[in-house]
Amino acid sequence: MHRGRACRPVAGNYSRRKEQVRQHQEFSRRLCLLRHALQTVIKSMGWNLVGPVVRCLLRNGEEDERKDCLLVFDLLVQLCNPKELLLGLLELIEEPSGKQISQTILLLLQPLQTVIQKLPNKVYSVGLALSTLWSQLSLLPVPYSKEQIQTDDYGLCQCCKALTEFMRPFVEEATDNKENKENEKLKDELLKFCCKCLKCPLLTAQFLEQSEEVGKDPFWSFASEIIGFLSEIGHPVPQIILNHGRKKRTWGCLELEEEEDRQLADSVASLTYLVFVQGIGIDQLPMVLSPLHLLQLNMEHIEVLLQRTEQSVFSKGLELLENSLLRLEDNSLLHRYLEIKSFLAVPQGLVKVMTLCPIETLRKKGLALLQLYIDKLDSQGKHTLFRCLLNTSNHSGVEGFVIQNIKNQIDASFKKTSNKWFVGPQLISLLDLVLFLPEGAETDLLQNSDRIMASLNLLRYLVIKDNENDNQTGLWTELGKIENNFLKPLHIGLNMSKAHYEAEIKNSQRNSQAAASTCKGVCSVTVGGEEIPAMPPEMQLKVLHSALFTFDLIESVLARVEELIEIKTKSTSEENIGIK
Template sequence: MTLSSVLDQLAKLPVPVTKEQEEDDVFSLCRCCTDLIQFVRPFVQEARLNQCSGNQLEKSHKTASGQDEGAEDELRTELLKFCMKTLSQPLLDVQIRDPDTLPLSPLRTFASEILDILGAVGESLPSLLFHPLLKRKEVPGFLEEEVRYPKNSLASLAHLVFVHHLAADTFPSVFSPLFCLRSNMEHISILLSRPEDSRLQKGLELYEKSMVRVEDGSLPADLLEIKTFLTVPQDLVKVMTVCPKHDLRTKGLKVFQLSIDKFHTEAKYRFFQYMLRTSNHSGVEGYIIKNIKNQIDAALQPGNSNIWFEGAHLLPLLRKVFSLPDGPETDLLQNLDRVMESLNLLRYLVIRDKVTENQTGIWTELYKIEDTFMKPLRVGLNMSRAHYERELQGTMENKKKKTTDKSVLSVSVGGDVLPKMTSESQIQALHSALHTFDMIESVLVRIEELTEVKDGLEPAGELHPLKT
């Protein structure tokens, strides 16, 4: 009852955000955590003695009636509940600082003590951390499995062990990086699915630490059949695109690229297919297309040939790339990143891959690309430019009619009402849009010139599906 009451009060205290706040203990959280450890220490010592193998004879004598045995189980259960609650609050929200940053950290000491208590009550750290992958035996007691081992608490524990290396002297180093990654993906998914900055930060750190130990290009494609290897990238996309903190968005992009680098060639191919199908974000799609270009470039290097980024296997991926979401009516400004990266990839292919070699199959597929991508893009460009030129002309005429330059205009572009702004700002925005269309058209024209020059040449023989 005491532990439950104290933890309820502890959860109400603000968490120190800066190093100085922890040093000065401005919210009294550090002092409370230190006193709490002092309070539970005698009970932990009793639980440790009960676990000691040298005490088995005395234990069997004490528990002959079964009453003391029940008390021991209840003691272990209450201490386990205490550890799990503190791992969730406050430790999941606390930023643990390394000894180099803060030599004397009460919160780091508190976290270490909690991990020590887990061992005292007979809980194995590897068993807890790899809980998602291991089938645990039934544990007698009044706690159900999910109540006994809350997912948030296990995610917090994984961050303490793998990022801050707490309890490293008691944690075996025999587990492979791939096994650790597979298990941690469950914890990472829990952390990245939360909106709080502290949880997102810890999810990104745990993902990075888990990936760094894995060899580049080693993760097999069958991992993508595991749910978390698809849901975690989706969570990463949300961090990269909608998180308000710039440093978290930047960190998310770094970890996203790191995860791509760790995949085997076939896994990269399948991952790119999945992301192009599900991301629904122009910037992310553009980033994926840039990665596809890099993989094709690597495959075309002498001695680096592979079946996934050239030939018949590449064509289905290229068809996904060279398409417009809404055909000629696609919003080119909203989809600018995807459109420009697609054009850059197409320009690269027609320059790099000779017609007589046709390693990528681009020359066999070119007539389809013209019909599904280049011609609709040309129509869309003409429609968009005409619309924006008309809006620009109308805005400039309206400006002349106004008696003051401070007049505020409301203009509708592409069916959406743009934010109210002065006429000068509106004209500048419309000019910027027209400049963007010119930039798209310049690349498109260059591609058309390159393909026309080589039209007289016959592409290399028909591509046939390759056996994997």
């Protein structure tokens, strides 16, 4: 009896446990169904939640809220349809402006990489993603100074580092030793992006000068990674630099339009600077290349850099030219190289830097490099370049610089072995460009004062150095033409200019007195048909007296030249009479 009564509670407990297990299983089944349903909804509709979640993350709210948002975001990345999620992420990357561009990119790069790797065909997705990323990055201002690079206010440096990490798995996939069309297409998309990065931001980026800080320079590191990627996808530095100019066949399957070809020229010019000036990847180049061959390779890229107006770009052209020229010995650059377009375009680009650049240090560097370029040319090359610059520079200071160089070459010819390019008929062809006034007696002598003074000094040197009986330079044969084309018009022009400026000084003095009586502080003066900008009368008088001083200086040198000519011709006549 006791044994039977004791069994009943055990049977009741077992029934209850069995019911609890059944209920738990039913709950689990329903939970699985609910989770599956939720996953289905999230997979098809969840990408709509990505925008609000990302905006919440970008608001930089409380830490707990941010953690919750990150968990939701990770779940969405795992469950959402990857194709729809890709488009949603790219739309979010395209939306922001200013500093939010980098914040959005840094937040979405890793999820974007995860989503693309889920897609079966990556070529289109990678190309679309890289194009969108670069379009946004190109809107960010490039930091120039060391301080700007360190603060990185707009996040460009951080984005450059993150981009290389984003690209790495796709580069590895494209180079996994499987030869197929998809891999080749993926390489082309990566190549396009690398070329774009070479143009922006690397073409305009400034690099830290201190060698010990190279490793800390984000742009140097980014450039190194990009050049490394180019090598991995089948476009190493030697192939690009040595084969550039053979057009599309050197760039895989890329079909380049005219505008893209111009962009490619900027990219290769940037790459050349990185290799030869920054030394990134230079160890890949064959060591047997001669300095002349390297200069020829680089001149086209130097021309591209000097044509740009941004200081950060054309200054790289100056550095690349200096690097290339310093490898050469003086007088070793043969004149036949000037038949190549870029070898004449580059010195003309230097002239633009010398005359138009607002930064004095760069103007001086342009002048020094033009002199270095002249020193490297052989005699015929110097002669050809001088003719070109005299005909094209249209700047009195540059023409005066060229004329001084002509004088130096004539002097070297007198001191050393006679050089046919700076004596006789060949020299006369240069003197015809030097010893004349462009508009005769009506030439603006003040504007052309540098050229005129250099011309008079050259003529004075020739008269002293070359005797009429020797006539090594051919000067004395051409003396009549020089007097008619240069000396006589210069006399007339000086008389006209001095009279005009003296009259303007009297007029300015009268205006100054009138201004004082009416309590006005400025007045205007017209010189050469153009009104001098309004300035205090005392300042205008200084300008006018300075012009008169310049005319007096020209006149004194002119008088000395004519005196020397008279002495030389008289002396020669007396010698001839004595011989007879």
